[in-house]
Amino acid sequence: MTNPRHNTRDIFPPTGTELNAKSWLTEAPLRMLMNNLHPDVAENPHELVVYGGIGRAARTWKDFDLIVETLKNLEDTETLLVQSGKPVGVFRTHKDAPRVLIANSNLVPHWANWDHFNELDKKGLMMYGQMTAGSWIYIGAQGIVQGTYETFVEAARQHYGGSLKGKWILTGGLGGMGGAQPLAAVMAGACCLAVECDETRVDFRIRTRYCDEKTHDLDEALAMIERWTAAGEAKSVALIANAADVFPELLKRGAKPDIVTDQTSAHDPVHGYLPQGWSVAEWRARQETEPKVVEAAARKSMRTHVEAMVGFHDAGIPTLDYGNNIRQMALEEGLERAFSFPGFVPACIRPLFCRGVGPFRWVALSGDPEDIYKTDQKVKELIDDPHLHNWLDMARERIAFQGLPSRICWVGLGQRDKLGLAFNEMVRNGELKAPVVIGRDHLDSGSVASPNRETESMRDGSDAVSDWPLLNALLNTASGATWVSLHHGGGVGMGFSQHAGMVICCDGTEEADARIARVLWNDPATGVMRHADAGYDIAIDCAKEHNLNLPAIL
Amino acid sequence: MTNPRHNTRDIFPPTGTELNAKSWLTEAPLRMLMNNLHPDVAENPHELVVYGGIGRAARTWKDFDLIVETLKNLEDTETLLVQSGKPVGVFRTHKDAPRVLIANSNLVPHWANWDHFNELDKKGLMMYGQMTAGSWIYIGAQGIVQGTYETFVEAARQHYGGSLKGKWILTGGLGGMGGAQPLAAVMAGACCLAVECDETRVDFRIRTRYCDEKTHDLDEALAMIERWTAAGEAKSVALIANAADVFPELLKRGAKPDIVTDQTSAHDPVHGYLPQGWSVAEWRARQETEPKVVEAAARKSMRTHVEAMVGFHDAGIPTLDYGNNIRQMALEEGLERAFSFPGFVPACIRPLFCRGVGPFRWVALSGDPEDIYKTDQKVKELIDDPHLHNWLDMARERIAFQGLPSRICWVGLGQRDKLGLAFNEMVRNGELKAPVVIGRDHLDSGSVASPNRETESMRDGSDAVSDWPLLNALLNTASGATWVSLHHGGGVGMGFSQHAGMVICCDGTEEADARIARVLWNDPATGVMRHADAGYDIAIDCAKEHNLNLPAIL
Numbered sequence A, B: 001m002t003n004p005r006h007n008t009r010d011i012f013p014p015t016g017t018e019l020n021a022k023s024w025l026t027e028a029p030l031r032m033l034m035n036n037l038h039p040d041v042a043e044n045p046h047e048l049v050v051y052g053g054i055g056r057a058a059r060t061w062k063d064f065d066l067i068v069e070t071l072k073n074l075e076d077t078e079t080l081l082v083q084s085g086k087p088v089g090v091f092r093t094h095k096d097a098p099r100v101l102i103a104n105s106n107l108v109p110h111w112a113n114w115d116h117f118n119e120l121d122k123k124g125l126m127m128y129g130q131m132t133a134g135s136w137i138y139i140g141a142q143g144i145v146q147g148t149y150e151t152f153v154e155a156a157r158q159h160y161g162g163s164l165k166g167k168w169i170l171t172g173g174l175g176g177m178g179g180a181q182p183l184a185a186v187m188a189g190a191c192c193l194a195v196e197c198d199e200t201r202v203d204f205r206i207r208t209r210y211c212d213e214k215t216h217d218l219d220e221a222l223a224m225i226e227r228w229t230a231a232g233e234a235k236s237v238a239l240i241a242n243a244a245d246v247f248p249e250l251l252k253r254g255a256k257p258d259i260v261t262d263q264t265s266a267h268d269p270v271h272g273y274l275p276q277g278w279s280v281a282e283w284r285a286r287q288e289t290e291p292k293v294v295e296a297a298a299r300k301s302m303r304t305h306v307e308a309m310v311g312f313h314d315a316g317i318p319t320l321d322y323g324n325n326i327r328q329m330a331l332e333e334g335l336e337r338a339f340s341f342p343g344f345v346p347a348c349i350r351p352l353f354c355r356g357v358g359p360f361r362w363v364a365l366s367g368d369p370e371d372i373y374k375t376d377q378k379v380k381e382l383i384d385d386p387h388l389h390n391w392l393d394m395a396r397e398r399i400a401f402q403g404l405p406s407r408i409c410w411v412g413l414g415q416r417d418k419l420g421l422a423f424n425e426m427v428r429n430g431e432l433k434a435p436v437v438i439g440r441d442h443l444d445s446g447s448v449a450s451p452n453r454e455t456e457s458m459r460d461g462s463d464a465v466s467d468w469p470l471l472n473a474l475l476n477t478a479s480g481a482t483w484v485s486l487h488h489g490g491g492v493g494m495g496f497s498q499h500a501g502m503v504i505c506c507d508g509t510e511e512a513d514a515r516i517a518r519v520l521w522n523d524p525a526t527g528v529m530r531h532a533d534a535g536y537d538i539a540i541d542c543a544k545e546h547n548l549n550l551p552a553i554l
């Protein structure tokens, strides 16, 4: 039997101004689905895997082909439903409705665990959507660079008087998201030692200029770090090794990194974390044949890994969980103090979320980098913020495009709609060669409930309340986003999160103006609302300042 | 401190043709919210409790007042968001978007249990929405009569050659939904012995003509049953007692009911099930002060109760779980054979779901029963089905209206939109005095994932996949329903279900025609799609017959 998830085709999104579908509102999801699987974007495109362990863009290759086919024929009063990566229905809606509605990996809570998911996944009944993999707005590691950068900058502010010069960051994992760490660290002025077990991933980061050096030898890596920090140079090295070996070893040796974190795919104990003592090849093979054995071994190693992180924390070194749920895994393995160091959201990001600030991103469907440079310029014109201008300059200089040219910048309520309308105007008046799409990560201000990550330690204790992301998805649908998605288990794994995505296409029309004004206002406003309801003053002030109508909150 | 959930006001919805809000699309949810709390409709309106244990219509009385206030002022391009019974935001949308979007009781799966819910509920951060309580389309016990009737008729077909004459049904619970059982049994030609511990509930059923007799004495109840069955008369008796005492006692005595089931609120072990040996007053008091003690005692009694049900099943008597998750509770209490008898959906209802047939309902906002009688007539004209005509005749004769006059009838894909358009025409041309709303239970063909109930034993094993109800809610939002809701834990309790509701207002306009045509087609079509995807031939045939466009399914 052939594997319906394997194929050797390379997928490249169409570029230019010619339509393959009946309108830009259907051409946009078509190009973005394909862009998610672009060889420079996806981690393992031949298996449909985009990033985040086994986060896929479509359930099988047949489903991929059918989605493409359906999008090509979809009318502007029809909506395609996608259920865990499978195109299950086309229904009549209206022009202001989304063209695609997506639900991925959702399970009734009592059954919402990896065992049950993997069983359904094996039977061909499910697909893991991660966050932006199954919702077609992944843009490669570039999508996460700024978030990681902002986190490091904030940590620097909190712990090192704002400067990371001569400091170094210890981390693990150089996958789709984790791969952004060395670059973000360097941009923030720090050195970085990143432990990654899979040399092919390391080579990908070196090839795309996200990481400077590589080595198999810990001593050599440390010598580089020592040299660079002494010289005040910000550079990065990837150490090809197992993080569960290296972290405890460094602790034992008394090494003193200035920040410690990790982005292995610990959220998925079968597919995401290499057990100690195993080769990568053995690990991959046994994921299929003996998932339970892999899981048990991986969990044990994670405990060791987190134990070392607790050790660094105890030694007074700022230590952060970077959203991969590794503390939960260690806790379940019996490490009682697993949660003694904080997650990165309460530690660094929540004040941004309170103002609806999050990872806003856009993509030039033309395929022409000039379109992005022009939008960069427009952002600078419209938003007078030196930190943001500096970010855009660095991004242009340092971040190589992957797949369709795109840009990310963290902006909030009142800024997103302004930028969206400006971009739409640029499409209309021909400044840009073709439409752009605007989207965001599911990790955002109003779109996610994830008690070990985005909603950890909420002020009122409402961490686990997932009414909020559901309302966010319903409201984006009602507001006219081009596609909307509802996922479960992204980032932190089955059982631990629910979240929503949205993308809107700026096709230059006036109808799009109206939709953009609604969607790009309402979407971050739900985040301000959610944080105001939880009692954060910054959010309450932001809501008042922007005249939000929040009946039982304000 | 005063209890924000307690009040002595009686709520009656406005009737007649005068608007309190700015349009019928906002007047409709206003009246329906109030109707849910009408003294003849709700089980405990002063505590905001509508039915199903603690299923509420609003989180607090303050929230109720704010919802009413907000609806009165809501524009036809605005949408109100309700989060677990609290009105949290008003956002700009457009005319074809829903006027209200609701998310109730949703929790991230790992935390989706009663303990965590009750903690949040106590803090004022949550509300249990059950199914139609928090989504404002509960219509009293009349809403469930036909479903229960259809189930008994189907059981009769399967086990007794189609007739229940001279037969009797043993059940428990005469609450908001369970109270329909004696009436449905009698309509189906059977006698009924219903065990209910709370005499006030029994009196409610007798007053509203849902039940014929009551007694505190088991022997007397059995004597009645014997007399009626012998005479071939269909009558019902409520026995005021604890079902966990009575079921085993009857089994011991060798009593031979012809069907056994139960509708106590076993889904909520703290608030829904009276432990053996406790008085109702003691139970209610200790729910507040010692919830854990109550829960442990209730679970123990449920086990005893289910043990007796398994005994009846073993004795060859058709025994059904009626959707209250009591088998799961007994299983968790160590009763390994708890699931040896089936749930009512796979046993009786699934073939209907395969054709999108489910509990369609509508309400005359005028308050005038004549409006319902006219729609009854219209249904008969449009749908030529003797079973349905018989149902409508019986309903008119036997079912007393509760609150705003309303009707339920089980119809499917291709019928619902036809009826909706006809009703809208009747509003337009003045045949009806005022608009009607059309809705349904969350228990329906395409709107729920609930592995111990609506999606038990799905053919392909996809019982726990909840992408489907989420897509249903998103599509109804995109299609222009007047309000849409997403709930967790209804019917079977925290952790065990996710489901969606929708209501659409027929205000007589042509815009409403377009919305009705979309919503009342798409909504049942998602049910046909979901069952076709699971491999049911009836659903596949139905999809083909109706030319559904299901890319990866057909």
Ligand SMILES: NC(=O)c1ccc[n+]([C@@H]2O[C@H](COP(=O)([O-])OP(=O)(O)OC[C@H]3O[C@@H](n4cnc5c(N)ncnc54)[C@H](O)[C@@H]3O)[C@@H](O)[C@H]2O)c1
Binding pocket: A043, A051, A052, A053, A054, A144, A147, A172, A173, A174, A175, A176, A177, A178, A179, A195, A196, A197, A198, A201, A241, A242, A243, A244, A263, A264, A265, A266, A267, A268, A272, A273, A274, A275, A322, A323, A324, A325, A443, A490, A491, A492
């Ligand atoms: N904080 C955030 O904003 C954020 C964003 C996205 C993802 N994440 C989380 O970060 C994690 C990584 O995401 P990703 O997209 O990069 O995943 P990925 O699966 O693409 O990459 C994970 C990498 O970790 C490596 N790895 C696994 N076990 C290892 C071990 N024991 N030692 C060293 N390396 C090991 C793998 O080889 C792989 O390259 C996920 O859990 C994800 O959910 C966080």
Ligand SMILES: NC(=O)c1ccc[n+]([C@@H]2O[C@H](COP(=O)([O-])OP(=O)(O)OC[C@H]3O[C@@H](n4cnc5c(N)ncnc54)[C@H](O)[C@@H]3O)[C@@H](O)[C@H]2O)c1
Binding pocket: B043, B051, B052, B053, B054, B144, B147, B172, B173, B174, B175, B176, B177, B178, B179, B195, B196, B197, B198, B201, B241, B242, B243, B244, B263, B264, B265, B266, B267, B268, B272, B273, B274, B275, B322, B323, B324, B325, B443, B490, B491, B492
């Ligand atoms: N199958 C369906 O279509 C369907 C529909 C709705 C509800 N349900 C389920 O049925 C159950 C009942 O729903 P409801 O709305 O009537 O709930 P309710 O809470 O209004 O009524 C439950 C009744 O059970 C009685 N009761 C509790 N413990 C008892 C005991 N030990 N012995 C005798 N009586 C006892 C209570 O006094 C109460 O009157 C719920 O679990 C609900 O989810 C099923």
